[in-house]
Amino acid sequence: MKKSQIEEGIVKGFMLLSFSLVVCSLGFILVTVIVKGLPALNLDMLIQTPKGGYYLGKEGGILNAIVGSLYLAGGATLLALVFSLPIALFLKTYSRRKWWADYVRLSLDILWGIPSIVYGAFGFTLMLALGLRASLLGGIIVLALLELPIMTRGMDEVIRRMPIDMEEAAYALGATRFETAMHVVLRQMLPGIVTAILLAFGRGIGDAASVLFTAGYTDRIPNSLLRPVASLPLAVFFQLGTPFPEVQNRAYAAALVLTVIILVVSLGSRWLSARMGRYTIK
């Protein structure tokens, strides 16, 4: 056997080893969360809000955090969508100057890189300036800031892939740019857009650092935008911080719930985009 072939084999072995290391660490994380979380999980946790003494190990559940997280991430995703869809459509249909589009994309990329804790600190000072207290509204706004670049860049990447012929066919038929955007680009790229929205939702629901100061924490399910709201990541974080093993076990259960939500969102986005893909022109 030649030296080069031996080298080939060794390197290939290392590659397989590294790749299985990456896959195994994913498995390790999931197994850890399931093994620790499943024994502590029960139905009461999912359908009850904390009762008195919950954080000492007494009765109750984390419904407040589950609903709160869905409110926060849902509201933030809607708010981010209102701004990100126009930006993505503008970049595809309206933008005639390339430098402007490049520059918008660059600022989105930079925004994406801003750590969520910085958004959290910024959001908190913003709320102080506006006289708001920690509330659902504050959490939604900060999460929307976090989700905006993720969602917009996600949409932009898929919308860019649309063949130019299709757009030109619409223009040739006399459609305006707005009509092309709404009836051609949006329809054709809907699967990718839905994927981007759900990706942003997943990021929003899992983020703890940005809602730490802006959304607060409460045992109730909020009935107004100005009330504080609990969230799953913070439920995990706070319950882990207590000295009682029972409460810590509930943190593991909450982490499992959060992971399951993320898995469902991720699988759901794949399923949805495959399903919607049927109605696009290949």
Next chain:
Amino acid sequence: MKARRVLQPIWFSSVLLPFLNRRVKDRFVGGAFFLITILPFAILLVVIVSLILRTQPILSAHSIGELLTGQKWYPLKGQFGFFPFIAGTFWVTFMALILAVPPCLLSAIYLSEYCRPRISAVAKPLLDLLAGIPSVVYGVWGMVAIVPLVQVFSSHVNKWLGFIPLFSKNNPTGYSILSGGIVLAVMITPFIIAVTCEVLRTVPDGTRLASLALGATKWQTIKYVVLPQTRSGIFAGVVFGASRALGETMAVLMVVGNVAKVPSSIFDPAYPLPALIANNYGEMMSIPLYDAALLGAALVLLIIVLFFNLISTIALRHIIGRSKI
């Protein structure tokens, strides 16, 4: 047509109708969309400016050099030295990079050059999943699985390799830079792999075929043809991974120990900037200058992250035509 027009009130035909005209609507919407595209830059500007403004009080009380190199952090005595936190941030990030980069590059080469399409089709959703796991869940994993492992590992390494300064300290808790680095390494893996795969894809197939036709093995082709061409892109991908690692808060906070001292060994606890902000924000109102100091920490973090992020974004934009995954 004429009859209908008469029935319409005057404000409809003269004020509203022009807006219902298709072309006017097109331009109106175009203008509105354009205004929205200013938003990302405006947000960026507002974040930076408001952090700078809110940091002003402490900048007028202490000089920048004093803040950045100060070793002491006693808010009650008015001493705000960021150095231990900046050092902690970089220690943890370098640890993560050292652990993550070799396996990431090898995996990326495997996925884009060697493996069958079926395997890479399975790998992509798995990596997306890894990227989507919330940082708190990473933190739980770190506390439950990694910290105890590091605890055992550190006592053994310390016994045998304690003469090397990097391994010198024995930390009985396991909450250390090594734990934070391991968790962070796994967190940034999907980003580095995805960017590296994109970068490797920029090498035209003809180049590879030419090298293979000369009798080179696959690895020789990668080593002498593909990698030299993509060196800068891979470096940009690693810098991008670093920029993600620098700002990571919750997962690191939960496993790194949070002791405000400049670390000297990988078994030392550290206190990175994001953890400092997360742990203390909200309770800083009563102490003078404390909130300005914490926002200063946020500003320092933001500047460091923006520096790394800008370099990688601009480089990747030139290399793969777009910047991120």
